[in-house]
Amino acid sequence: MRRAGSFYEQVGGEDTFRRLVHAFYQGVRSDGPLRALYPEEELTAAEDRLRMFLEQYWGGPTTYGDTRGHPRLRMRHAPFHVDSDARDRWLTHMRAAVDSLDLAPMHEAVLWDYLERAAHSLVNRPG
Template identity: 45%
Template sequence: MEAPPTVYEMVGGQRFFDDLVNHFYDAVQGDPILRPMYPKDLRPSRRRLAGFLAQYWGGPPLYSELRGHPRLRMRHMPFTIGWAEREAWMAHMTAALATAEVADDTGTPLPDEIRALMFQHFDNAATHLVNSPD
């Protein structure tokens, strides 16, 4: 019996996550709340997030091979993350998801079920990372 396809496979693999993350970081680039939390060069941040998301959704474990266990809360603890930061992050990721397409060169929109699943994950993770009352 063949295993069902992973989300990673259903969305077109790494390219989907690269595109999603690029759309997200293009918005973060000009965000007055989030931009100060990042280094000047966003390329490493883009690579890390795309790798993490690809792995999380069933892709190869390249993120863990390079960075170890994700330890999201620990990695984000140096930053003050209140509700405003959470909402800004979610606004940009929601916008990126809204325009996301399956990475198959056909312009196929991301299926609603996958979009909803990803939104729920991002919403939960963003709330989990809040470490300041604002």
């Protein structure tokens, strides 16, 4: 269920989040160290999960929660070596993806603030 007037709707809904996440994973595909965090997995599945998570977080469909339950971001990322280098690489590709959307400055700032805080919160290893 979508919330009327939600951030999700304000920025263009599903199309915007599909473009954001696809652009992000294009960067991941070309980044050896970051790509290594997905050793056995087809990135399409990861792309779908991130898109569904972000859509739900920002007021769009609840598909993520309906299929995967509570996000539990720190727990889901605990098995992966997320250090400052991985965080910075993630942020580099996500910054390029956000910039590709040409959002209104207010929307871009709100989205980026969340993504940056989330990336910092998932660091679970020194280095």
